[in-house]
Amino acid sequence: MTLGRIGTELATVVDKGVGAPGKRWLVRYREPGGRSARQREKAFDRKKDAVDFATKMVNDKRENSYVDPAAGKVSVRRHAADWLALKPMAAGTEESYERIIRLHVLPQLGKKTISQVTAADVEELHALWRRPGAMPNTIDSRRIALSGMFSHTVRHKRIRENPVKRAERPANPIMQVDERSLPNFDEISALAKEIGPRLEPAVWVMACCGLRIGESLGVFREDIADGTLRCRRQVVRIKNSSGKYVALYAPLKHRKEGAWRDIPRPPPWSRLPKGCPFGIRPEA
Incomplete structure (x- = not known):
């Protein structure tokens, strides 16, 4: 069964048959770039899951929103180091972001891959920052640094969405000055x-x-x-x-x-x- 066609780019669902080793349903597809692009495959236990995945790959390529599933497997620790080294920033901003990532992000998220980080993980970070009594403006500063790193990741198509933007933003009410x-x-x-x-x-x-x-x-x-x-x-x-x-x-x-x-x-x-x-x- 072949699903969709974009030029020479195909997404094919293969039934390996009952009793075949491993998962029964196999999806083969090419990354964007035509016949010279790398061919990928992913296996599923259920036909429905395989068909849904194949359809999504074709649609993503059509809409130019394809994200390599392997691209998000780099650890947050490694990606943060690369981001800080490559992103042009004012000296003071770079020092501040490096300190925030090192002290307030990596201890909790450093071992996760960037694709594993969810909005729930970010909200747990917000709660963790609040416990010692961090002020709302301090939490906002940390959140801005973390969001900047994940926005960079989305732009370079390593993940689909920025989990910081999806997370509920902590309240930062405007306080009257007496x-x-x-x-x-x-x-x-x-x-x-x-x-x-x-x-x-x-x-x-x-x-x-x-x-x-x-x-x-x-x-x-x-x-x-x-x-x-x-x-x-x-x-x-x-x-x-x-x-x-x-x-x-x-x-x-x-x-x-x-x-x-x-x-x-x-x-x-x-x-x-x-x-x-x-x-x-x-x-x-």
Whole structure:
């Protein structure tokens, strides 16, 4: 019995007969690519399962959605290493993704093949991350890294669907900020003084201009002029070739090299201590 034809590509169901060794029903088909493509086969106990599989292979080739059943047999651990090595990422993002995969994904999923990972596995990961009290934003960050890896896998046709996208997304409600609980100017002053002169400017630019930590560490004196702070760079932490963490300057998050954003100086800026230094430089 032959099912469907796409050019020279066939899917054939063969009845080996009662009493034949192994499973009775055998499906033979070619991967996309015509007569020169590799021929594959898969055996089934029931005729219905064999016919369904053969029909699916033909339809997948017609719709250009064919996925090699063997392509998803690589382990999550191996695939994660390949993905991190090949995917172009900013240095800070690469360091963050590598840490998330190594510490929070591989201990649970590393031994599975990528085709074995299900939405249920991902939801179990979410629950595991919540137990020690991980904040919703932290869980979101881990989920983004994991989803990025599986999206890459789908694009390269190693699996059909991204299990992270199929999993129920953990709740991350927007929390109201009680402005009365925010530190006042005197409390910020005490904190900045206590942290010491080297990092004191970072406290002020975060408090007054809303910069992230890495952005505040990348501010130079010449970045502040005419009532505006021009945020040009951020400091990121990466591992060097010797495995030691080092701090480096990098473009702003979601921006290319040379891009910036301007931030008006708020009224509290005028109350900063005289001689407050800027130009924090990361340690080599």
